[in-house]
Amino acid sequence: MPDHPENRKRALRAELRGRRRIRTATEREAAETALTQQLVQLTSDLRATFIAAYLSTPDEPGTRDFLRWADGHGIRILLPVSREDGLLDWAPYDGEDEEQDILGMPTPTSELLGPIAINGVDLLLVPAACVARDGMRLGWGRGYFDKTLGSMEGGPPVYAVIYDDELVDAVPTEPHDMPVDGVVTPGGIVSFSRG
Numbered sequence: 001m002p003d004h005p006e007n008r009k010r011a012l013r014a015e016l017r018g019r020r021r022i023r024t025a026t027e028r029e030a031a032e033t034a035l036t037q038q039l040v041q042l043t044s045d046l047r048a049t050f051i052a053a054y055l056s057t058p059d060e061p062g063t064r065d066f067l068r069w070a071d072g073h074g075i076r077i078l079l080p081v082s083r084e085d086g087l088l089d090w091a092p093y094d095g096e097d098e099e100q101d102i103l104g105m106p107t108p109t110s111e112l113l114g115p116i117a118i119n120g121v122d123l124l125l126v127p128a129a130c131v132a133r134d135g136m137r138l139g140w141g142r143g144y145f146d147k148t149l150g151s152m153e154g155g156p157p158v159y160a161v162i163y164d165d166e167l168v169d170a171v172p173t174e175p176h177d178m179p180v181d182g183v184v185t186p187g188g189i190v191s192f193s194r195g
């Protein structure tokens with residue numbers, strides 16, 4: 001079934017992963033500088049004081065400059081830690097110390113607060129492979145964020161952090177996929193009008 005959404009998702013992820021891998025160090029640095037400005041803008045526009053975000057991998061648009069800024073401005077930050085059961089634990093940002101979770105994703109070394117710790121955040125920044133202009137998001141394929149977003153209906157604004165060329169016209173979707181409210185890229189903030 002080559003046209004089943006699951007297979008189309010897998011093919012699209014592989015293509016996007018390949019595109020991210022060939023970005024040069026110079027490109028990545030310039031992107032993080034520009035992205036940081038956009039994330040600061042969004043956080044300030046929303047007057048967010050308690051956010052959930054994530055520590056980027058080398059291939060992802062860099063989030064650390066922004067996290068350092070947010071921490072310096074008294075914003076409370078939670079970061080995800082992958083669990084075996086498919087849920088995410090959340091742990092407070094604790095500066096430069098990092099370790100890796102069971103999937104090799106960078107995580108803080110602070111105490112684990114459990115999946116429901118994010119219920120009070122006023123902004124949720126999520127990773128993505130790409131996002132369509134209707135708000136549908138393609139993740140990296142384990143359903144962690146679909147489950148998280150699905151459990152917090154009526155929750156805070158959710159923005160995916162991607163490169164500019166990863167905002168696309170359409171992505172393959174399955175019934176469990178959860179839309180986001182917008183994207184933040186090095187080039188700007190795009191909010192989708194939904195509902």
Ligand SMILES: Nc1nc2c(c(=O)[nH]1)N(C=O)[C@@H](CNc1ccc(C(=O)N[C@@H](CCC(=O)O)C(=O)O)cc1)CN2
Binds near residue numbers: 055139
């Ligand atoms: N920085 C960061 N932290 C994060 C995420 C993320 O996307 N970025 N996650 C977001 O959910 C969670 C971890 N999710 C993960 C999802 C898939 C794979 C993974 O290795 N996938 C394989 C095969 C899947 C595929 O692409 O088909 C791979 O990429 O090779 C790793 C972590 C929590 N923490």
Ligand SMILES: Nc1ncnc2c1ncn2[C@@H]1O[C@H](COP(=O)(O)OP(=O)(O)OP(=O)(O)O)[C@@H](O)[C@H]1O
Binds near residue numbers: 137143144146147176
């Ligand atoms: N709310 C949910 N409840 C149970 N299983 C789910 C849920 N959402 C996703 N899954 C399962 O997780 C797996 C991966 O889903 P999908 O390919 O949509 O992930 P993704 O959106 O790329 O990843 P993520 O949400 O982690 O960024 C699928 O097998 C799917 O059935």
